[in-house]
Amino acid sequence: MAFAESLLQVAAVLAVAGAVGWAVAAALVPRGARAERLAWGLAAGLTLTALSVPLAFAIRIRPGWLAFLLLASLAVLPARILRLRGRAIAASSGPLDLATALFALILIAGVALYCLRALTEPMWANDYVAIWGLKGKTFFAEGRVPGRLFLWRSLAFSHPEYPLGIPFLYAGIAGLLGRWDDHAMALLFPALQVATLLALSGWLRRRGASRPLALGAAALLSQFEPLYRGFTTGMAEVPLSFALLLFGTSLSDRIDRTDPGASRRLVLASLVCAATKNEGLFFVAAGLVVAAFSAFSRRGVFARAAALIAFPAALVAAGHRLLRGHLPLSDFDFSILRRPDELVRRMGETFAAVRRGTPPEVLLGLAALGVLIAAGRPSPAGRRLFALAACALGAYLFLPALAVAGPTWLVETAFFRTVAALAPLVAAAVAVRLVPVFADGRPETGKIGDSSI
């Protein structure tokens, strides 16, 4: 089948998933926040697509429309009853200014460039072929989760200990498509990029950002090639970066009690984080720490937030345990923690490898980022997002010291691309600090004004 035809079919599958998700997102996102509803809608729709695969296996049918529609109806009907009635922000009625138009053009160009990079050829990165794609294709083709993926030593390269969310998603899309097409399926990645940009700009708008600031942040992020490039297409970084943004913003909304949907969004984000990549669980734990610091003094708030964060992640972890038993992280040797001298030496090696791999233009970019941060005003939401990003950066800097294959190997193969996945979170943290600097007179709290909620 020619590529264009396949691409249209995958686009239709993603559109259906997004449409179902849009209906579910009525219970997640306040009315009026259309950009965010689209983003959360895609997250919800893709989650249902992925979940339809284990559901299909459980009821002994092939992954496809029957399992998806069954799950969709189970999600859409309650969402309709629980839909949020409060309105987030008044629709902007002002005319488009030059800055907004310019940022819109940059953003469209960023999406178009990533489409080109992602869709040039079938997904090909080693991690896609050896890990995510191999498992997804096996699930789809066998119509079950074969135990050998987790038991056979010869398949250790496929990292049996990694979460199964992405392979289930691939198998789900293939099930809806009716065949495995690893070229057209790459369209998922630009779709995730668009959803990330919508989540970022929509959240900033709800937090009081002017239209040019919200669009400017999204435009800049859309051009961030270290994350949105051909090599990362098929791997976990782009989905994780989207999940982390959803997690960070919903956690902040929950702590600030911006709207009744924040708790539900946090549940979904925690679930998606934990199901996407191993560090998703780490992020959930970091979120607990951030929630503790932000809301511990408020009676009951931390306990409820902790439950909302931890329960979905625990559910994912329990599901994985049930499917495949306990599997250790094979890339790391935690016994090094008991040998301080070696640990210090390895950490030195890590920092040296990071320094060697950081070109001057990255240092210039970091300096510009520093200026952007300094130009902003203190913001509790920004502090929380920075705290999450700092936890992740700390972990990414520390973990190579425990790498079985050596710190230099892990830094060279994974450090820079995994750190790049923090970009949407950092963009939100930086931009929310700039809200008062570029204020257009709207309130900055993000709380919704309708008293009916």
Place this chain on the structure above:
Amino acid sequence: MSGRKLAALSAGAVLLVLFLLANSPGELRRRVAFLSRSARLELAARRLGGSGTAFDRELFVFVESLRRGLPRDAPGVAILTSRPSTQALYLASYALAPTPVLMNPRQVPPRWLAAVYGVAPPPGFRIVAELPGGTLLARP
């Protein structure tokens, strides 16, 4: 305009320029040309021309032919090659999934097929199919 605004706009502009400079016009042109050339080809041919097979395109031709000729009930394939590599193992495992793949095992597991690529067939196997660059074998 306030100092903060000016600083933010300047830093944002620097970042934008750095991000835009990361795009190589030559690479983008090559991508457009590749996509327009390959879009009408079948999926396997598009993969054959892509980055994932660049390390050994002949191996992919062999593996793809193997996939097409593999009996549905094959419990697994042992690929015997003189050029084993992790990349080759990953590509073959993915291309042949869900059929399990081993590369140069000490012994071909019972009932598994053997696919030889660039080496002589081991004794005691019968030929199932000739493939480009190799042969698919089974125990008698």
